[in-house]
Every structure is written in structure tokens, then in C-alpha cells.
Amino acid sequence: MTGTLTAGAVxxxxxxxxxxxxxxxxxxxxxVLGTGGGGDPYIGxxxxxxxxxxxxxxxxxxxAELPDDAQVFPVAMMGxxxxxxxxxxxxxxxxxxxxxxxxxxxxxPTHIACIExxxxxxxxxxxxxxxxxxxxxxxxxxxxxFPELQMVLPxxxxxxxxxxxxxxxxxxxxxxxxxDNHSAESLARxxxxxxxxxxxxxxxxxxxxxxxxxxxxxxxxxxTRIGRRVEQVRAEHGDAVGAVADEIGGRVxxxxxxxxxxxxxxxxxxxxxxxxxxxxGELLLEFQNEHLVALRDGVVQVTTPDLIxxxxxxxxxxxxxxxxxxxxxxxxxxxxxxxxWHSPAGIALVGPRYFGYDTxxxxxxxxxxx
Amino acid sequence: MTGTLTAGAVxxxxxxxxxxxxxxxxxxxxxVLGTGGGGDPYIGxxxxxxxxxxxxxxxxxxxAELPDDAQVFPVAMMGxxxxxxxxxxxxxxxxxxxxxxxxxxxxxPTHIACIExxxxxxxxxxxxxxxxxxxxxxxxxxxxxFPELQMVLPxxxxxxxxxxxxxxxxxxxxxxxxxDNHSAESLARxxxxxxxxxxxxxxxxxxxxxxxxxxxxxxxxxxTRIGRRVEQVRAEHGDAVGAVADEIGGRVxxxxxxxxxxxxxxxxxxxxxxxxxxxxGELLLEFQNEHLVALRDGVVQVTTPDLIxxxxxxxxxxxxxxxxxxxxxxxxxxxxxxxxWHSPAGIALVGPRYFGYDTxxxxxxxxxxx
Numbered sequence: 042m043t044g045t046l047t048a049g050a051v052x053x054x055x056x057x058x059x060x061x062x063x064x065x066x067x068x069x070x071x072x073v074l075g076t077g078g079g080g081d082p083y084i085g086x087x088x089x090x091x092x093x094x095x096x097x098x099x100x101x102x103x104x105a106e107l108p109d110d111a112q113v114f115p116v117a118m119m120g121x122x123x124x125x126x127x128x129x130x131x132x133x134x135x136x137x138x139x140x141x142x143x144x145x146x147x148x149x150p151t152h153i154a155c156i157e158x159x160x161x162x163x164x165x166x167x168x169x170x171x172x173x174x175x176x177x178x179x180x181x182x183x184x185x186x187f188p189e190l191q192m193v194l195p196x197x198x199x200x201x202x203x204x205x206x207x208x209x210x211x212x213x214x215x216x217x218x219x220x221d222n223h224s225a226e227s228l229a230r231x232x233x234x235x236x237x238x239x240x241x242x243x244x245x246x247x248x249x250x251x252x253x254x255x256x257x258x259x260x261x262x263x264x265t266r267i268g269r270r271v272e273q274v275r276a277e278h279g280d281a282v283g284a285v286a287d288e289i290g291g292r293v294x295x296x297x298x299x300x301x302x303x304x305x306x307x308x309x310x311x312x313x314x315x316x317x318x319x320x321x322g323e324l325l326l327e328f329q330n331e332h333l334v335a336l337r338d339g340v341v342q343v344t345t346p347d348l349i350x351x352x353x354x355x356x357x358x359x360x361x362x363x364x365x366x367x368x369x370x371x372x373x374x375x376x377x378x379x380x381x382w383h384s385p386a387g388i389a390l391v392g393p394r395y396f397g398y399d400t401x402x403x404x405x406x407x408x409x410x411x
Numbered sequence: 412m413t414g415t416l417t418a419g420a421v422x423x424x425x426x427x428x429x430x431x432x433x434x435x436x437x438x439x440x441x442x443v444l445g446t447g448g449g450g451d452p453y454i455g456x457x458x459x460x461x462x463x464x465x466x467x468x469x470x471x472x473x474x475a476e477l478p479d480d481a482q483v484f485p486v487a488m489m490g491x492x493x494x495x496x497x498x499x500x501x502x503x504x505x506x507x508x509x510x511x512x513x514x515x516x517x518x519x520p521t522h523i524a525c526i527e528x529x530x531x532x533x534x535x536x537x538x539x540x541x542x543x544x545x546x547x548x549x550x551x552x553x554x555x556x557f558p559e560l561q562m563v564l565p566x567x568x569x570x571x572x573x574x575x576x577x578x579x580x581x582x583x584x585x586x587x588x589x590x591d592n593h594s595a596e597s598l599a600r601x602x603x604x605x606x607x608x609x610x611x612x613x614x615x616x617x618x619x620x621x622x623x624x625x626x627x628x629x630x631x632x633x634x635t636r637i638g639r640r641v642e643q644v645r646a647e648h649g650d651a652v653g654a655v656a657d658e659i660g661g662r663v664x665x666x667x668x669x670x671x672x673x674x675x676x677x678x679x680x681x682x683x684x685x686x687x688x689x690x691x692g693e694l695l696l697e698f699q700n701e702h703l704v705a706l707r708d709g710v711v712q713v714t715t716p717d718l719i720x721x722x723x724x725x726x727x728x729x730x731x732x733x734x735x736x737x738x739x740x741x742x743x744x745x746x747x748x749x750x751x752w753h754s755p756a757g758i759a760l761v762g763p764r765y766f767g768y769d770t771x772x773x774x775x776x777x778x779x780x781x
Contacts, residue, residue, distance in 0.1 A: 145515070145586070213594050215602075216515070216586040224583050231605040232585075235597050 055179055055262040059167060060098035064089055066268025071163030072359035073267050073285055074260065075186045076348050078331035079160020080118060081361060088132050089164040092171035099167055100176040102152060104258045111249030112148050113178060114139045115156035116169045119190065119207065119229060120239040134208050135165050136172035138243040142206040145216050146246060154178040154252060156193055156245055158260040159186030159331070160361065165241070177261070182245065184257035184379040185348050188330035190229055191222035192391045194381055195245045198255040205229065205244030209236035257379050263288070271357045281357025282372045289350070291376025292407060294335060294342060295324040296354055299369040304328075304362065315351075315365050317373060324373055326351070327398060328362045334398050335373060343375040344393040346382035347405040350374040375405045425549055425632040429537060430468035434459055436638025441533030442729035443637050443655055444630065445556045446718050448701035449530020450488060451731060458502050459534040462541035469537055470546040472522060474628045481619030482518050483548060484509045485526040486539045489560065489577065489599060490609040504578050505535050506542035508613040512576040515586050516616060524548040524622060526563055526615055528630040529556025529701070530731065535611070547631070552615065554627035554749040555718050558700035560599055561592035562761045564751055565615045568625040575599065575614030579606035627749050633658070641727045651727025652742045659720070661746025662777060664705060664712060665694040666724055669739040674698075674732065685721075685735050687743060694743055696721070697768060698732045704768050705743060713745040714763040716752035717775040720744040745775045 059067060068086040071079065079085075093099070107113065116139050143150050153170040155163055158181040170177040182193035190202055202225035208214040215232050219225040225244065233240040247255070267288045274284040286292050297319020304313030315326045324342070327334040332349035335342045343349060351360045354370045365371075381387055383404065389395065392402045429437060438456040441449065449455075463469070477483065486509050513520050523540040525533055528551040540547040552563035560572055572595035578584040585602050589595040595614065603610040617625070637658045644654040656662050667689020674683030685696045694712070697704040702719035705712045713719060721730045724740045735741075751757055753774065759765065762772045 211590050211594070213587070213589045213598060215588075215598060218584050220582045224581070227605050228583060228585060228602060231601040232598060235601040 055103060055259055056101050056265055058098045058100050059177070059261065059265070061090060061093050063265050064093070064164070066272065067261065067265045068164055068268065069271060069359065070264030070267030071158065072160055072361060073289065073350055073352075074163070074184070074264060074348070075159025075359065075361065076331045076350055077328055077360070077362040078186045078188060079157065079162055079361070081363070082160055082164075082359070085161035085164035088135070089167045091132055092168040096171040096174065099170045101179040101261060102176045104178055104180045104253045104256050107152065107178065107249035107252050109248060109250040111151045111252065113152045113154050113247050113249060113252040114143065114150040114243055115154040115182060115245050116166050116241065116243045117156045117162045118165055118239065119233045119242045132168060133172070134210055134241050135168045137214070138206045138208050138241040139169050139173060141208065141214050141216065142204060142243040142246060145204055145206070148246075150175060152176050152178050152249075154256065155181040155261065157181055157183050157186050158257070158264065162186065163261065163264055178252060178256065179261045180256040180258045181260045182256055184260060186331050187391055190226040190242075190244065193245065194257065194379065195247065195251070195255040196222045196390060197381055197384070197386050198251065200245055200247050200251055200255055202244045204246070205242055207232050207236075207240050207242045209240055275357060282352050282354060282374070285350070285352060285357055286374050286376070289348065289374070289376040291348065291350070291374045291405065293372050294375045295319055295321060295337070295373040297324065297371070299365055299367055299371060302365050302367060313362065315362075317371055326373065329396055330362065332362065333396050334393055334400065335375065341400045341403045343405050344398070344400060344403045345396065346378040346387060346391045346402070348374075348376040348378060350376065377405045425473060425629055426471050426635055428468045428470050429547070429631065429635070431460060431463050433635050434463070434534070436642065437631065437635045438534055438638070439641060439729065440634030440637030441528065442530055442731060443659065443720055443722075444533070444554070444634060444718070445529025445729065445731065446701045446720055447698050447730070447732040448556045448558060449527065449532050449731070451733070452530055452534075452729070455531035455534035458505070459537045461502055462538040466541035466544065469540045471549040471631060472546045474548055474550045474623045474626050477522065477548065477619035477622050479618065479620040481521045481622065483522045483524050483617050483619060483622040484513065484520040484613055485524040485552060485615050486536050486611065486613045487526045487532045488535055488609065489603045489612045502538060503542070504580055504611050505538045507584070508576045508578050508611040509539050509543060511578065511584050511586065512574060512613040512616060515574055515576065518616075520545060522546050522548050522619075522622075524626065525551035525630070527551055527553050527556050528627070528634065532556065533631065533634055548622060548626065549631045550626040550628045551630045552626055554630060556701050557761055560596040560612075560614065563615065564627065564749065565617065565621070565625040566592045566760060567751055567754070567756050568621065570615055570617050570621055570625055572614045574616070575612055577602050577606075577610050577612045579610050645727065652722050652724060652744070655720070655722060655727055656744050656746070659718065659744070659746040661718065661720070661744045661775065663742050664745045665689055665691060665707070665743040667694065667741070669735055669737055669741060672735050672737060683732065685732075687741055696743065699766055700732065702732065703766050704763055704770065705745065711770045711773045713775050714768070714770060714773045715766065716748040716757060716761045716772070718744075718746040718748060720746065747775045
């Protein structure tokens with residue numbers, strides 16, 4: 042089964058390559074699917090721009106076009122986005138994580154992939170692909186962003202997270218082989234913290250047949266489409282927030298002003314809560330790198346695995362959890378996740394109870410307006 | 412320069428192999444050089460006995476006999492000995508740490524070595540050697556025990572701690588390559604903590620020429636000699652404590668009763684203090700896995716890198732820091748460390764200030780009696 046994200050109203054063909062001109066749109070769309078996490082899209086865009094200037098545009102390949110024996114290497118940043126704002130990973134370390142894992146496995150990578158759709162983890166793989174001269178898979182392992190390493194659809198498909206590589210900007214590098222994907226998270230998280238809360242990882246190395254089955258198809262094209270649509274609607278003084286809701290198949294849950302934000306960076310995560318006060322009351326957002334639960338007057342409106350997206354109300358620009366601040370006028374969107382996340386195994390992996398929230402999962406409901 | 416530990420009064424030839432009959436003596440002597448750390452010698456002895464029963468005796472090779480191109484693989488336990496009392500590593504993981512590193516390096520190990528003389532880290536390498544059918548180097552990387560990974564004479568000789576392997580009893584395994592030996596400690600320590608504060612590591616893989624130069628020669632023979640001498644003197648109702656002091660070239664610093672012990676296991680170490688009250692006043696011992704500083708009435712008597720050894724006064728049996736308890740009648744010995752530890756680089760690596768004690772190093776002084 043190949044997952045495909047809900048297509049937007051404007052049916053555009055998928056991209057066949059990503060160049061410098063696509064980066065702004067891609068980074069903006071990636072921050073939307075990042076649901077508040079995934080790091081500062083500006084930093085991801087800067088690093089990708091440098092790589093594309095040095096190496097030229099990167100070819101995009103749809104998962105469906107991958108040969109069975111393709112050697113697909115995902116690459117990502119692991120850590121607290123709050124840290125990355127001040128500590129930019131050095132660009133050459135991104136491709137090196139792939140090389141280190143490939144050498145350990147004794148295979149030659151044929152494609153780079155995104156394990157997460159969101160923030161820097163949609164643009165860092167572009168850097169690796171440019172550096173290594175490899176095509177990038179137009180898809181990702183989540184269809185959104187999640188904070189832990191095992192929280193990917195490949196886990197549901199029985200694909201091992203390890204062997205994996207993990208490196209820092211100084212040149213330290215680890216290769217981990219774990220007994221299961223949860224252990225990979227624990228081990229890699231402890232190294233990430235020692236590495237200063239920002240590490241580059243390459244994991245879930247898989248064959249083309251596994252990638253076709255386990256990845257969400259088309260997310261990079263979708264991110265770019267979201268980004269371009271916002272730009273276009275804004276130029277026409279239209280409703281940018283509504284356009285994003287349309288592109289991700291979601292709806293506006295709440296509009297108002299941020300009246301409270303509490304955040305703390307603990308054990309490598311940026312955790313916290315935010316309150317958005319508006320005409321329809323107060324919406325409380327619970328986040329852990331990503332927005333995970335939205336409540337109104339104590340009633341849960343929508344939870345992980347479905348998407349909770351915060352946008353600047355005027356511009357439609359996505360707002361990361363670390364950029365949320367008092368007085369910010371925002372719109373909160375909800376949208377459906379890949380259907381596989383709603384399976385019992387998916388809920389066990391990324392449902393609200395896993396994150397410590399005492400609620401059953403509440404699915405996005407397109408019909409119920411606030 | 413090859414270091415050699417001070418020979419005891421009874422000049423015995425070095426051992427050429429270690430069998431089941433040597434284990435009790437070896438484990439006892441290893442606990443002496445362990446200076447309070449190195450874990451429960453009983454557990455190390457149990458695991459080694461199992462390996463020797465399964466695979467037969469292990470050949471011992473003096474460092475001086477190593478060919479230049481020998482591939483020497485040290486192996487050790489990393490973690491808090493207080494944890495290992497309750498969580499015994501599974502024996503098959505010990506040899507596996509060597510295999511994982513050897514495969515990563517693409518070399519075939521020819522010899523196993525001890526990186527530390529002390530407690531389980533004198534017996535675990537015996538397990539690996541038995542399992543892999545390889546000879547064991549009669550020496551170690553410290554001539555005593557120290558709590559951190561970079562605290563070995565090979566560091567002073569410019570030998571890299573990594574690539575290294577690190578594994579737990581579940582089967583998780585990591586391979587680390589660090590920019591320096593201190594970073595190797597940080598990265599491996601964080602993995603050790605995630606692995607439950609007890610991991611098996613193989614590091615400082617080196618050639619025969621490097622091992623000849625950087626290891627302390629003869630420590631396994633010396634440990635066995637210490638252990639046998641204690642047994643013999645005890646059978647003759649002699650002074651076992653004095654015999655140990657003689658074997659390690661040291662002297663009795665203090666004799667008395669333990670009147671206070673404070674310990675806590677933090678960030679993977681067993682830290683604390685103990686007070687021994689006797690006729691010559693109170694001796695305060697500061698430990699961090701190993702005993703590091705001894706003070707009498709606020710005056711520092713001896714510090715790391717020299718050896719501070721606690722023995723049961725009646726039996727001469729070494730007492731680990733985790734076994735120290737109120738009311739225990741003990742004798743505290745001091746003895747000289749390998750001379751290289753007293754170089755400026757050695758003091759920077761293992762001197763009292765590195766461990767956070769506000770004192771210059773105080774060397775063992777054979778002439779000054781308490």
C-alpha cells in the first residue's frame with residue numbers, strides 16, 4: 042500500500058527536480074507539515090541553498106518509480122529545534138552521515154530520502170542528495186513530523202531503524218545497531234544530547250521495494266505546492282490561511298491571539314503548551330517539538346496522529362513552536378494524517394497516550410466547524 | 412619505555428597461562444589494584460570461570476613478546492560497579508564487543524588485552540580471550556583502575572580510544588569514532604547510561620609495537636601473585652595486609668573502623684566519601700568508583716594517580732567502594748603508580764584537580780609513617 046497525501050485544489054504535476062527557485066516554497070510547505078516542529082525553516086533553506094549553488098539542482102524521483110533494488114538512504118537532523126536556532130550544523134556533516142552508514146553496510150546508496158516531512162528534515166536530505174550527486178525520493182516516512190526516531194511508517198512496515206549513523210558538527214560519529222526501533226531512539230537520543238542536542242543521522246536504509254511500500258508519496262512536491270500557493274494567494278491579497286487548509290485537506294480550527302506560552306527543553310526535546318485566545322474561546326495547544334493535542338475549554342478537539350498546524354493569520358506563514366510568542370495572531374488548522382497512522386499499531390506508536398496525554402485519539406473531522 | 416610494576420618480595424616467574432586454579436588469586440589481586448573500583452571481583456570471577464570451563468585455559472603473553480604487527484584488542488566493562496552487582500552482563504556479549512570492533516576495522520585480532528588493572532576489568536578480558544581462542548596480554552593500560560575512558564597510558568602515548576565498540580546485554584551495539592579520547596568518554600558514557608549503566612566496550616585497538624610501549628607490563632601475573640600471597644600468609648596466620656603492601660611496593664597508611672560512608676550513583680559513576688577512624692585519628696577517603704584522595708585531619712596524605720587500597724584488616728581481602736560499610740575494620744594502603752602518571756600530561760589527565768578535588772597531587776612517600 043502506498044500512501045498519498047490529499048491533493049490540493051490546484052492539481053499540479055509532481056516536481057521532477059528541486060532547484061534554488063523552489064527552496065523558499067519548499068521550506069514554507071515543509072514548515073506547514075512540520076506541525077510546529079522540524080526546526081527553523083530559514084536555517085534549513087540557507088543550508089540547502091548553499092548545497093544547490095555548489096552542486097546544482099537535485100533530481101526528484103517518485104517512490105513508485107524506484108527499482109526494487111534501489112538503496113534508499115534517509116537522512117535527518119535529530120535534536121531539539123530550540124538548540125538548532127543557535128547551533129547550525131555544518132553542512133558537510135549532512136552527506137557524511139550517509140557515507141558513514143553506507144560504508145558500514147557495504148552498499149552504495151542510489152537514492153536519498155526524507156524520513157520526516159517537516160522543517161529542516163525536508164531540506165537537509167536535499168543537501169545530502171546535492172553533495173552526493175544522488176536523486177531524492179519525493180516522499181517521506183511520516184507524511185508529517187513526529188519527535189521520536191521510531192515514529193515512522195517504516196516501523197509499522199517492519200523496517201529496522203538501524204544500523205544507523207549519528208554525527209555531530211565536530212566530527213564525532215557513531216554507528217548504532219539496536220534490538221528494536223524504540224531502543225534506537227533511546228541510544229541515539231542519549232548521543233544527540235551529548236552531541237549538544239543537534240546531530241545528523243542516517244537510518245532506515247531500505248531497498249526500493251520497501252520504500253515504495255512504506256513511504257508517503259509526494260510530500261516534497263506537496264510542500265513546494267503549499268509554499269507557492271501561499272505566495273500566490275498573498276500576492277492576490279487572498280486568504281492564505283484558507284489556501285493552506287485547502288492544500289492539506291484540512292480546516293481552520295481556531296483563530297486568535299497567543300496569550301500564553303510555556304516551553305522547556307528537556308531530555309533533548311522542546312516541550313510546552315500555548316494558549317490561543319479568540320472569538321471561539323481559548324484553544325490550548327500541547328506540543329513536544331510538534332503540536333500534539335488541541336483542547337478547547339478542556340475538550341479535546343483533535344490529537345496526534347492528525348496534523349495540528351499553526352499559521353500567522355495575516356501572512357499564512359507557518360509558525361514553529363519555538364517561534365510562538367505572546368501577542369502573535371495565529372490560525373490553528375487541523376488536517377488528516379496518513380491513514381496508516383490510525384491503525385492500532387500506529388496509535389500505539391504515536392497516539393496521544395504514548396506522549397503522556399490522558400486522552401483517546403480524536404480524529405480530524407472535516408464537518409465539524411468551531 | 413615499558414612500565415613495570417614494582418616486584419614483590421617473593422620473586423616468582425610471570426605466568427604463561429591462566430586457568431581455573433588461578434582465578435581466585437587473580438580476582439583478589441585485581442581488586443587490590445582496582446583501588447576500590449572495578450566492580451565486584453566475585454562476579455568477574457564467576458564469568459571467567461564459566462568461560463575457562465567452556466574453552467580451557469588462556470595463554471598469557473608478555474608485552475615484550477608481542478610482534479610489531481600484532482592486533483591487540485582491549486576489552487572492558489564500562490559503568491557504575493554499584494549497578495553491576497545487580498545486573499550481571501551476559502557472558503557472550505564480552506567477546507562480541509571485540510568481534511564488532513574488529514569487523515568495523517577490517518582486521519583480525521591476534522591478542523586480547525586489559526585496558527585497566529582492577530576488578531572485573533582484569534577478568535572480563537580473560538572471558539573474551541577464552542571465547543575467541545586468543546592469547547591475553549600480561550599487562551594493562553593503567554597499572555591500576557581509573558573511572559574514565561581516556562584515563563589510560565595509551566592516551567599519553569597518542570593512541571586513539573576510537574573506533575570503539577560498546578554493547579549491552581540485550582544485543583544493542585554502537586561503534587563510535589571520536590575527535591579525541593575525552594569525546595570518546597562523553598559519547599560512550601551517555602550510551603552506557605542508556606544501556607543501564609553497564610556496557611561492554613572494546614577500544615584502544617592497537618598494534619603490538621604500540622602495546623609494548625604504552626601498556627604496563629606484568630599486571631595479570633602481579634594480580635595473581637598478590638592473591639596467592641594473601642592466601643598463603645593467611646594459612647600461616649601471618650600479616651596479610653603487610654604482605655599486600657609488600658607486593659605492591661606500598662605501605663599501610665591507616666588502620667581503623669569505617670564510621671561513615673556516603674555514596675551516590677550519578678551520571679554513571681559511584682561517587683562518595685568514607686571515614687575510617689583509628690588510633691592515628693580519622694582518615695577521610697574520597698572516591699569516584701576508585702579511591703582518589705586520602706586526608707587525615709584535613710591534611711592530604713596521598714592522591715591519585717598513586718594507589719589508595721582498602722583491605723579488610725583481618726583477612727587482607729580488598730574491599731570495593733560499594734562494599735564499604737559502617738563498622739568494617741579496614742586497613743588503608745598507599746602505593747606508587749606507574750611513573751608516567753606523574754608527568755604533567757599524566758597529572759592533567761588523572762590528577763586530583765581533574766576529579767574536582769582542590770589539591771595538588773600528593774605522591775606516595777614510602778618513608779613517612781603515619
